[in-house]
Structure formats: C-alpha cells, structure tokens
Amino acid sequence: xxxxxxxxxxxxxxxxxxxxxxxxxxxxxxxxxxxxxxxxxxxxxxxxxxxxxxxxxxxxxxxxxxxxxxxxxxxxxxxxxxxxxxxxxxxxxxxxxxxxxxxxxxxxxxxxxxxxxxxxxxxxxxxxxxxxxxxxxxxxxxxxxxxxxxxxxxxxxxxxxxxxxxxxxxxxxxxxxxxxxxxxxxxxxxxxxxxxxxxxxxxxxxxxxxxxxxxxxxxxxxxxxxxxxxxxxxxxxxxxxxxxxxxxxx
Amino acid sequence: xxxxxxxxxxxxxxxxxxxxxxxxxxxxxxxxxxxxxxxxxxxxxxxxxxxxxxxxxxxxxxxxxxxxxxxxxxxxxxxxxxxxxxxxxxxxxxxxxxxxxxxxxxxxxxxxxxxxxxxxxxxxxxxxxxxxxxxxxxxxxxxxxxxxxxxxxxxxxxxxxxxxxxxxxxxxxxxxxxxxxxxxxxxxxxxxxxxxxxxxxx
Numbered sequence: 491x492x493x494x495x496x497x498x499x500x501x502x503x504x505x506x507x508x509x510x511x512x513x514x515x516x517x518x519x520x521x522x523x524x525x526x527x528x529x530x531x532x533x534x535x536x537x538x539x540x541x542x543x544x545x546x547x548x549x550x551x552x553x554x555x556x557x558x559x560x561x562x563x564x565x566x567x568x569x570x571x572x573x574x575x576x577x578x579x580x581x582x583x584x585x586x587x588x589x590x591x592x593x594x595x596x597x598x599x600x601x602x603x604x605x606x607x608x609x610x611x612x613x614x615x616x617x618x619x620x621x622x623x624x625x626x627x628x629x630x631x632x633x634x635x636x637x638x639x640x641x642x643x644x645x646x647x648x649x650x651x652x653x654x655x656x657x658x659x660x661x662x663x664x665x666x667x668x669x670x671x672x673x674x675x676x677x678x679x680x681x682x683x684x685x686x687x688x689x690x691x692x693x694x695x696x697x698x699x700x701x702x703x704x705x706x707x708x709x710x711x712x713x714x715x716x717x718x719x720x721x722x723x724x725x726x727x728x729x730x731x732x733x734x735x736x737x738x739x740x
Numbered sequence: 741x742x743x744x745x746x747x748x749x750x751x752x753x754x755x756x757x758x759x760x761x762x763x764x765x766x767x768x769x770x771x772x773x774x775x776x777x778x779x780x781x782x783x784x785x786x787x788x789x790x791x792x793x794x795x796x797x798x799x800x801x802x803x804x805x806x807x808x809x810x811x812x813x814x815x816x817x818x819x820x821x822x823x824x825x826x827x828x829x830x831x832x833x834x835x836x837x838x839x840x841x842x843x844x845x846x847x848x849x850x851x852x853x854x855x856x857x858x859x860x861x862x863x864x865x866x867x868x869x870x871x872x873x874x875x876x877x878x879x880x881x882x883x884x885x886x887x888x889x890x891x892x893x894x895x896x897x898x899x900x901x902x903x904x905x906x907x908x909x910x911x912x913x914x915x916x917x918x919x920x921x922x923x924x925x926x927x928x929x930x931x932x933x934x935x936x937x938x939x940x941x942x
Contacts, residue, residue, distance in 0.1 A: 561922035562915050563879035565893055570911050573900065665786035672886060679789065693797050700789055707784035 508685050512695070515681030516702070518595060522667040522677060526602040527660055533603060534610025541615055552611070559608035565669055567601035572673035594675040602670070606663050613659060617652030618644055650721055657714030661707050668703070678702065743921070746878040748813050753820025753877075758828050775825070782822035788883050791815035795887045812884040820877055827873060831866030832858060871929030875922055882918075892917055 540552035559567075572594060621644050629643040671680040682695045782790070795811030806814075835858050843853040882893040890898070896914030 558915075558919060561875075561879075561919045561926075563882040563893065563918060565882050565885065566911075566915060566918065569893065569897055570915075573897070573911075661784075665784075668786040668788045669883070671788075679786075679792075693800065696789070696792065696797060700785055700793070703786055703789060704781055704784040708780070711784075 508689070508695070511676075511681040511684060512678070512698075514676055515678035515699075518675060518677040519667050522595065522598055522602065522670060522675070523664045525599045526606055526663055526667070529599070529603040530606035530610050530663070533607035535614050537607060537611035538614035538618060541611065542618060556608045556611055559604060560612075564602065564605040564666055565672055567605050568598060568669060568673050571597040571601045594670070594673045597673055598667075598670040598675045598677075602663065602666060605666070606659070609659050610656070613652050613655045614648070616655075617648035620651045621647045650718075653714070653718050653721060657711065657718070660714070661710050664707060664710065665703065743878070746874070746881045749816040749820050749881070750874055750877060752813070752817035753824050755821075757821045757824025759821075779822045779825045782818060783826070787816065787819045787880050788886060790819050791883055791887060794818065795884075808887060808889055812887055812889055816877070816881065816884070819880070820873075823873055824870070827866050827869045828862075830869070831862040834865045835861045868929075868933055871925075871932070874929070875925050878922065878925065879918070 537552045537556065540548040541556070543549060575597070625643055625647065634642065667677060668679040670677055671683060674680060678699050682699045685695045791812050792815070794815035795806070795808055798814075799806040799811065839857055839861065840853060843857040844850075848856065882891055884891055885894045885897075892914060896911060896917075900911060
C-alpha cells in the first residue's frame with residue numbers, strides 16, 4: 491500500500507471563519523441536547539403515567555404512541571417536521587414557520603423530543619412498576635391521593651431504579667443530535683461538513699468533532715455513574731424518612 | 741436496501757462483536773485494554789460520524805476508492821460490533837459461574853468448556869438484547885441517507901418533493917413501511933425467544 495495521500499493541516503480548525511462555525515456548532519449541539527433532554531423527560535414521564543392510569547383512553551393512546559414512535563427511525567421525524575409539517579398546517583401558518591430562520595433548530599428539537607420521549611416513557615414506566623407494590627398499597631391506605639402517591643412515594647423510589655437506563659438514553663440522545671444535519675440545523679457535524687466542502691480538509695475537523703463527541707459522551711457516562719451512586723444513598727435516606735413519617739411498614 | 745444493509749451489518753458486526761467481547765473478557769492485558777478502549781470510544785461516537793469516517797474519509801486517507809455502499813456498511817458494522825461486544829460480554833458474564841466450575845471438574849478443557857457449556861447458555865441469554873439491538877440497527881440504517889445512498893427514507897423524501905401535493909401521503913407510506921418491518925421483527929424475535937426457552941432467573 492502506498493503512503494498516505496494526504497497532508498494534514500491541524501490549524502484549520504482555528505482559522506478565522508471556521509472556528510466561528512465550529513463554536514456555533516458546539517452551542518447549537520448543546521442547545522439541542524439540553525432542550526430535547528428536558529422536554530423529553532417531561533413528555534416521557536407524562537406518557538408513562540398516562541399508560542399506567544385506569545382511564546382506558548389515555549393508556550391506549552399513550553401505548554399506541556410509544557409503539558409507533560419506537561418502530562420508526564428518528565431521522566423520519568426530523569424530515570417530517572422540517573418538510574411535511576409546514577405543508578399540513580392550515581391558514582398559512584406553515585409559510586410563517588418556514589420563513590422563521592431558526593426553524594431547523596425548532597423542528598430538530600420537536601422531532602428529537604418526540605423520538606426520545608417514547609424511549610424515556612418506557613424507562614419511566616419500568617421504573618414505576620419496579621417499585622415494590624407494598625409502597626403503593628401503603629400509600630393508598632394512608633389516604634394519599636393519586637398525585638400525592640406518585641409525587642411523594644413512587645417517583646422518588648422509581649428515580650433511583652431508572653437512573654442507569656435513563657443515563658444511557660440521554661447519552662444516546664446527545665449522539666442523535668448529530669442527525670439534525672439532515673435538516674441543516676447548524677450544529678457541530680453540520681459545521682464540519684461545511685468546512686469540509688469548502689476546504690477539502692475535512693479529516694482534521696471531523697477528527698476534532700469526533701474527539702469532542704467522544705469526550706462529552708464519556709464525561710456524561712462517568713457523571714451519570716457518580717450520580718447513581720450518590721442518589722442510591724440519598725433516596726434510601728428519603729425512603730426511610732417517609733416510612734418513619736407516615737408510619738408505612740413495608 | 742435497508743433490510744439488505746441491516747442484515748450485512750448485523751452479521752459482520754456479530755463477528756466483530758464476538759471477537760471484541762471475548763478480547764475484553766480476557767485476562768491478558770495486551771488484549772483486554774485495546775479492546776476495552778476501542779469499544780468505549782466507538783460507543784461514544786454517533787453512528788452518523790462513524791459512517792462519515794468510513795465512507796468518505798477513510799478512502800481519502802488511504803488513497804483507495806471505496807464504493808459508497810461498502811463504506812457505509814463498514815461504518816455501520818463497526819458501530820454494530822462495538823455494541824454487540826457489550827452484549828456478548830454481558831451474556832457471557834451472566835452464565836452462572838457454577839457451570840464453568842462443574843465443567844472443569846468434569847474434566848473438560850478450557851476450550852471445550854467455552855464451546856460446549858458457556859456459549860449455548862450465553863447465546864440464549866443474549867438473544868433478547870440482541871433482538872432489540874437488531875431492530876435498532878435496522879432503524880439506524882436509514883442514516884446512510886446522509887452519505888447519499890438511496891434507502892427507504894431517501895426514497896420517501898424524493899417522492900414527496902417531486903409531488904408536493906401528495907407530501908403527507910408519501911411520508912405516511914414511508915412511516916408505514918418502517919413500522920410494519922419493525923413490528924414484524926419485534927414479533928418474530930419474541931417468538932424466537934419463546935421457542936429457544938430463554939431461561940428466566942430462578
């Protein structure tokens with residue numbers, strides 16, 4: 491095999507216009523990640539609680555939603571929200587959406603939230619179901635209303651149980667933000683593609699972007715594991731407090 | 741196209757994954773650390789970036805010409821191998837240690853133990869996780885849309901852009917296509933699990 495047909499130029503990332511694009515890409519990536527994480531956590535918890543209620547309509551709707559979203563790749567939702575959604579909105583709202591300059595980012599947030607919330611709702615539901623049944627019964631017998639049951643008794647214990655898979659899911663969400671280049675949201679991978687198409691020196695920039703994703707994912711994984719260890723002790727303290735407070739015997 | 745690609749990547753990834761997983765489990769440090777580092781790093785990179793690397797940048801660096809399809813397959817296989825290494829490792833670790841002790845006490849060599857005792861049980865235990873990963877990989881094959889290969893997703897987008905009146909219908913068809921295949925895969929993996937009598941924790 492002949493030698494490498496490539497002259498590396500590692501300073502390309504720091505030259506004037508390209509470094510701005512990379513920094514904007516970093517900002518947008520983090521924006522996408524945090525927005526989708528928080529939104530999908532809320533939506534996912536809501537869906538999980540809906541699936542567990544006695545009202546048949548809610549549980550069927552939530553169940554169907556989760557099944558459908560889990561069977562479709564995330565890229566589909568991205569394309570749908572960017573291309574198809576403005577078309578089907580009535581009264582010319584679609585035109586206004588398309589003209590909005592940040593629409594790729596907004597569409598990306600919506601699509602990633604929808605995709606992620608299905609997985610999150612499964613994790614939350616598994617966590618809620620894994621709480622020992624005695625806790626729920628004791629809470630009922632103490633006269634707590636349903637929302638009080640969830641807030642004070644079930645959710646705190648469920649959080650400890652569901653934290654590992656939730657952490658994995660969040661890291662996966664972070665990696666999925668790179669999909670948003672399909673709708674030209676100006677995030678990190680998009681910036682590297684732009685630089686590559688202009689300067690043909692994509693290798694160095696992509697190597698930097700890869701190192702960045704890798705570093706953030708590893709840091710996130712590490713911090714989730716530390717968080718798990720801390721929460722274990724803390725939730726056990728809380729649970730024993732609740733037990734003492736309400737006189738619940740498990 | 742998606743299904744073909746998913747099948748190829750799954751098989752290649754399984755081979756690579758078994759190698760990496762076994763390497764990660766070995767006691768020899770020169771095998772353990774490179775495999776562990778490779779798996780951790782590859783799992784931390786988005787699949788899209790991996791596909792970009794293998795399909796576009798690797799040929800540039802090596803100076804060879806690589807057809808786009810095989811570059812994408814290589815990228816997804818590397819991604820699959822890293823995840824399957826973890827699955828393989830979890831499966832092998834889940835086999836009760838008593839089995840290995842009993843096998844060695846019965847006089848089997850280490851290779852025979854691995855082949856006759858550990859592998860069948862580990863394989864049955866990793867089947868559910870493997871199934872869900874296969875479905876996830878099938879969905880991820882749609883990523884190759886970004887490097888220019890026409891797959892189901894891309895076809896739907898092209899159709900919807902050529903006929904703007906029927907845009908919603910095109911998207912719904914595309915979604916239905918994915919949905920049907922994924923449901924089929926889910927049900928068949930469930931059946932496969934039942935048939936192979938996956939052992940539950942006792």
